[in-house]
Amino acid sequence: MRHRIAGRKLSRPTAHRMSLLRTAVTxxxxxxxxRTTDAKAxxxxxxxxxxxxxxxxxxxxxxxxxxxxxxxxxxxxKLFDELGTRYVDRxxxxxxxTKLGSRKGDAAPMAIIELMP
Numbered sequence: 001m002r003h004r005i006a007g008r009k010l011s012r013p014t015a016h017r018m019s020l021l022r023t024a025v026t027x028x029x030x031x032x033x034x035r036t037t038d039a040k041a042x043x044x045x046x047x048x049x050x051x052x053x054x055x056x057x058x059x060x061x062x063x064x065x066x067x068x069x070x071x072x073x074x075x076x077x078k079l080f081d082e083l084g085t086r087y088v089d090r091x092x093x094x095x096x097x098t099k100l101g102s103r104k105g106d107a108a109p110m111a112i113i114e115l116m117p
Contacts, residue, residue, distance in 0.1 A: 033114040041113040055084035
């Protein structure tokens, strides 16, 4: 039974999956939009929402917790300087997923995940 087990495995070992998601969240925060498969977009959303919530409180503790996920120090600075102040009054829902249809090669459902304005 899968009771209380959240998240998708994405057909990858744990270390590979976590590395993929951390890199994708870093790229999402850097470019503010990302084109990927629908399943990956939903997992990226879970991590990105938590990181952005951390970015709203600029303390050393929250900065270190966000740095444990993000791969780039410039993106970490952007999170606390720009994105944290942008979403300070918003109680969640920082990302939007828009479905694009199927990919030509393998018919995987594609989506765009982007940060809300």
